[in-house]
Amino acid sequence: MPTAxxxxxxxxxxxxxxxxxxxxxxxxxxIIIHWHNIHWLVGASRQQLSVIPNPFLSPTAAGRAPPEPYxxxxxxDFTNFAHGIKGQIYAVDESTxxxxxxxxxxxxxxxxxxxxxxxxxxxxxxxxxxxxxYTGIDPPILQAHNRTDIILRLPMGKRIKDIRWLSxxxxxxxxxxxxxxxxxxxxxxxxxxxxxxxxxxHGLRSSNISVLDARTFYIPNLHYDGAGPDxxxxxxxxxxxxxxxxxxxxxxxxxEPLRGYQGEDIEIQLxxxxxxYDIDWLAVWCVEYRHNFGHVYVPRDLDVPPALGxxxxxxxxxPTIGHTFMVVFTRQSLLLRPPCPFQTTTTPRPVYSNCRxxxxxxxxxxxxxxxxxxxxxxxxxxxxxxxxxxxxxxANGRPQMSQSDVVVAFYDTNARVFRAEDYFISDLSQxxxxxxxxxxxxxxxxxxxxxxxxxxxxxxxxxxxKRLLQTNEAIYDSPxxxxxxxxxxxxxxPLNARKEANAHSHTASDxxxxxxxxxxxxxxxxxxxxxxxxxxxETGPKPWPTRKIEGVRKFRASIGPTGGKRGYTSITGxxxxxxxxxxxDLLIPEITVERGLTYEFIIEGGNDPSQPARYHPFYxxxxxxxxxxxKMGLEARKQKAYAGVEYDEDGNAIPTGAGRYCEWxxxxxxxxxxxxxxxxxxxxxxxxxxxxxxxxxxxxxxTNAPDQLYxxxxxxxxxxxxxxxxxxxxxxxxxVSSHQLLLYGVSTVFSLVATRLLFCGHILA
Numbered sequence: 001m002p003t004a005x006x007x008x009x010x011x012x013x014x015x016x017x018x019x020x021x022x023x024x025x026x027x028x029x030x031i032i033i034h035w036h037n038i039h040w041l042v043g044a045s046r047q048q049l050s051v052i053p054n055p056f057l058s059p060t061a062a063g064r065a066p067p068e069p070y071x072x073x074x075x076x077d078f079t080n081f082a083h084g085i086k087g088q089i090y091a092v093d094e095s096t097x098x099x100x101x102x103x104x105x106x107x108x109x110x111x112x113x114x115x116x117x118x119x120x121x122x123x124x125x126x127x128x129x130x131x132x133x134y135t136g137i138d139p140p141i142l143q144a145h146n147r148t149d150i151i152l153r154l155p156m157g158k159r160i161k162d163i164r165w166l167s168x169x170x171x172x173x174x175x176x177x178x179x180x181x182x183x184x185x186x187x188x189x190x191x192x193x194x195x196x197x198x199x200x201x202h203g204l205r206s207s208n209i210s211v212l213d214a215r216t217f218y219i220p221n222l223h224y225d226g227a228g229p230d231x232x233x234x235x236x237x238x239x240x241x242x243x244x245x246x247x248x249x250x251x252x253x254x255x256e257p258l259r260g261y262q263g264e265d266i267e268i269q270l271x272x273x274x275x276x277y278d279i280d281w282l283a284v285w286c287v288e289y290r291h292n293f294g295h296v297y298v299p300r301d302l303d304v305p306p307a308l309g310x311x312x313x314x315x316x317x318x319p320t321i322g323h324t325f326m327v328v329f330t331r332q333s334l335l336l337r338p339p340c341p342f343q344t345t346t347t348p349r350p351v352y353s354n355c356r357x358x359x360x361x362x363x364x365x366x367x368x369x370x371x372x373x374x375x376x377x378x379x380x381x382x383x384x385x386x387x388x389x390x391x392x393x394x395a396n397g398r399p400q401m402s403q404s405d406v407v408v409a410f411y412d413t414n415a416r417v418f419r420a421e422d423y424f425i426s427d428l429s430q431x432x433x434x435x436x437x438x439x440x441x442x443x444x445x446x447x448x449x450x451x452x453x454x455x456x457x458x459x460x461x462x463x464x465x466k467r468l469l470q471t472n473e474a475i476y477d478s479p480x481x482x483x484x485x486x487x488x489x490x491x492x493x494p495l496n497a498r499k500e501a502n503a504h505s506h507t508a509s510d511x512x513x514x515x516x517x518x519x520x521x522x523x524x525x526x527x528x529x530x531x532x533x534x535x536x537x538e539t540g541p542k543p544w545p546t547r548k549i550e551g552v553r554k555f556r557a558s559i560g561p562t563g564g565k566r567g568y569t570s571i572t573g574x575x576x577x578x579x580x581x582x583x584x585d586l587l588i589p590e591i592t593v594e595r596g597l598t599y600e601f602i603i604e605g606g607n608d609p610s611q612p613a614r615y616h617p618f619y620x621x622x623x624x625x626x627x628x629x630x631k632m633g634l635e636a637r638k639q640k641a642y643a644g645v646e647y648d649e650d651g652n653a654i655p656t657g658a659g660r661y662c663e664w665x666x667x668x669x670x671x672x673x674x675x676x677x678x679x680x681x682x683x684x685x686x687x688x689x690x691x692x693x694x695x696x697x698x699x700x701x702x703t704n705a706p707d708q709l710y711x712x713x714x715x716x717x718x719x720x721x722x723x724x725x726x727x728x729x730x731x732x733x734x735x736v737s738s739h740q741l742l743l744y745g746v747s748t749v750f751s752l753v754a755t756r757l758l759f760c761g762h763i764l765a
Contacts, residue, residue, distance in 0.1 A: 065277035070214065070306045071098050073188055078178040083108055085168050085178025091188040092151070093305040094159045097166065099150040104168060106144025108177060113142065113152055114169030121167035121176045128152045142168065151308060160188055189305040197284070197294040201613035202228055202578055203665060204284055204294035211298070214275040215307035217282060218267050224284065225666040226260025227561040228293060228578040229569070230457070233258070233268055234285035241283035241292040246271070253413035254384055255456040258284065260669025271416055276302055287457070289577030289717070291613065352377065355528035358390070358490040358512050361535045364528050365390050365490070367520060370466065374480055374520055375452070377464040378409050379532050382492055386410065387501050388461070392478045393487035394425070398515050401425050404489055405478040407449050408501045409463040411456055418454025420465040422447045423501065424476040430502070437501050445476040460532050482521035543570030544678045547589035550731045553597070557618050557711070558582050558604040560664030563681060564672035574718055581711060581720045582664055587678060588721035591711065592731045595701045603695035604662035605713065617655030617714035619644030620699060626712025626720060628653050642709060643699040655714040659695025663688055701725060
């Protein structure tokens with residue numbers, strides 16, 4: 001038998017192979033056991049850490065968000081000596097204490113919250129006034145409380161580190177009713193300073209931004225030109241701002257698109273239960289065009305005060321010259337209020353098969369049955385100081401407000417929430433607490449309406465809610481029938497100071513005058529012909545006329561603002577995202593070119609792809625939308641590029657019309673709404689260019705070019721406008737020599753002959 005050559009496996013016997021297999025199995029089992037033990041030890045150590053809390057440890061030491069509910073750093077419970085003193089005490093920030101569930105019988109003759117720095121409570125202390133706002137010279141004596149949540153702010157600039165105890169103290173008899181001692185090593189939560197907004201577009205900039213508490217941002221020296229058509233403060237998660245975010249109300253609590261700012265100091269609060277521990281960034285974001293104007297990142301190691309309502313801003317709006325506004329802020333104390341639920345429709349809307357337009361171009365209602373609930377979504381073209389109401393008529397067969405059961409829905413700019421309130425209208429009068437147009441809760445009944453979501457966009461407020469078909473409130477709620485048609489009513493009107501429905505105008509545009517009947521159990525009752533979002537706003541300012549350029553062979557293309565409702569949108573009929581092409585210092589003029597002639601474009605739209613807000617390569621296309629660089633597959637093949645684009649070997653479009661960035665910027669804020677002419681508007685702008693070279697594009701208009709083309713931005717939609725293509729010599733102001741006409745004729749004949757020869761050659765082949 002031949003022997004196996006050296007280096008092969010044939011030299012091993014079966015026993016040797018068996019031993020090797022056993023050794024490998026033993027090694028693998030050892031590795032698995034060892035790995036399991038490591039993970040068990042890590043998990044056990046984590047569990048052990050989690051069950052040994054340190055009350056003075058930063059709440060973010062074991063994770064990003066502090067445990068809920070978060071009241072600040074826990075100090076201790078009151079020790080009761082008399083009068084039933086109870087409560088848990090927390091340090092909110094360096095000068096604020098929070099007493100959770102405070103109890104006191106109120107019978108002490110001269111009792112106050114009392115703090116000091118002696119070893120024990122003594123007369124050598126001072127009062128913390130409660131409530132903080134009071135009339136008269138002396139602070140009020142402490143009244144009775146039964147599980148009241150109380151915020152105490154140390155007076156005279158004192159800080160928690162300056163005191164050693166908090167007491168409920170009777171000043172007249174120098175008696176300590178209850179006390180709690182403050183640890184000397186207490187680490188209180190503190191505001192956190194962040195960098196300024198990253199400067200990307202529309203002149204957005206600020207000084208360093210501060211996180212004042214878990215829901216409040218302080219933005220000093222804010223500048224923004226206000227020209228973004230659909231821009232909001234925007235928060236969310238991820239490495240960069242993106243579409244999966246949420247609107248944040250502005251400093252006045254409004255969800256209208258952001259106005260311009262000129263170095264103002266503002267505070268904004270996150271909506272509902274959202275906190276800074278839930279987000280990765282704060283941005284100014286254009287929802288319509290999904291564009292980031294600038295942002296700041298929120299770090300993960302925050303340890304800021306809780307948001308208990310300890311500070312709030314008062315906004316006073318002062319009209320100034322030219323109908324712009326100055327907003328003045330003052331800080332004030334605020335009694336603790338629970339966080340309000342707040343939702344925006346960043347998630348997809350439900351698809352309804354039913355829709356009725358109750359008030360033409362003003363109010364639509366969509367609905368569907370969900371078991372024992374009726375889910376409704378109202379869409380209203382209303383202002384933020386208005387409500388929309390919908391419900392069952394007070395009399396079947398006609399629209400009657402009296403004795404009706406309706407839901408009043410609106411956006412509350414004070415509480416920064418969308419609300420839907422159950423109303424019973426006993427009389428056509430203001431609610432006096434017993435009769436009138438009253439919320440059910442004001443007359444002793446329940447609010448049986450549950451708000452699901454809300455949004456405000458393009459002047460339209462949408463609020464989705466649900467209500468039981470049968471609420472078992474016989475007096476103030478009418479059952480919603482599902483076996484027959486029922487008469488409904490709807491109205492739009494102003495809110496009063498209590499955020500309650502005020503009387504509306506008795507016109508056909510503010511309430512339905514005809515009997516409208518709905519069977520809420522039907523399907524596909526869809527009578528809405530169009531969306532309220534598509535209704536043209538007829539109240540806007542008069543648009544500027546379209547500028548035209550003819551008989552010119554050289555153009556300079558740079559970037560500038562869209563001119564608000566007078567400019568881009570009124571000219572093109574489509575929304576803008578705040579900037580557009582300026583050609584020869586005119587806002588999106590119509591350009592006329594002639595076939596066979598060559599035109600030169602000096603391009604200054606930016607050449608750095610890493611700054612998308614300042615990167616707008618110029619190209620010529622047959623698409624009225626542009627944005628070829630965003631398009632993929634079939635969508636990209638739907639448009640043809642005539643200049644400013646080359647294609648690589650894989651067929652990918654590469655822009656060539658790029659140069660340094662130059663922009664017409666607002667000197668302050670966008671004043672287009674108040675300026676009648678474009679020429680006057682240009683005086684409010686200033687032209688600025690970055691260092692670098694301009695781009696150049698020479699374009700000879702093809703003889704077979706269509707009559708209508710467009711100059712656009714390669715990377716973004718809707719920045720440009722029309723190019724009218726005419727035959728040589730047909731444009732107004734055109735001066736064409738006989739030599740040029742001859743050259744044009746020869747080139748046309750040559751083009752036809754060449755095409756014919758190529759075609760014949762293809763057939764012969």
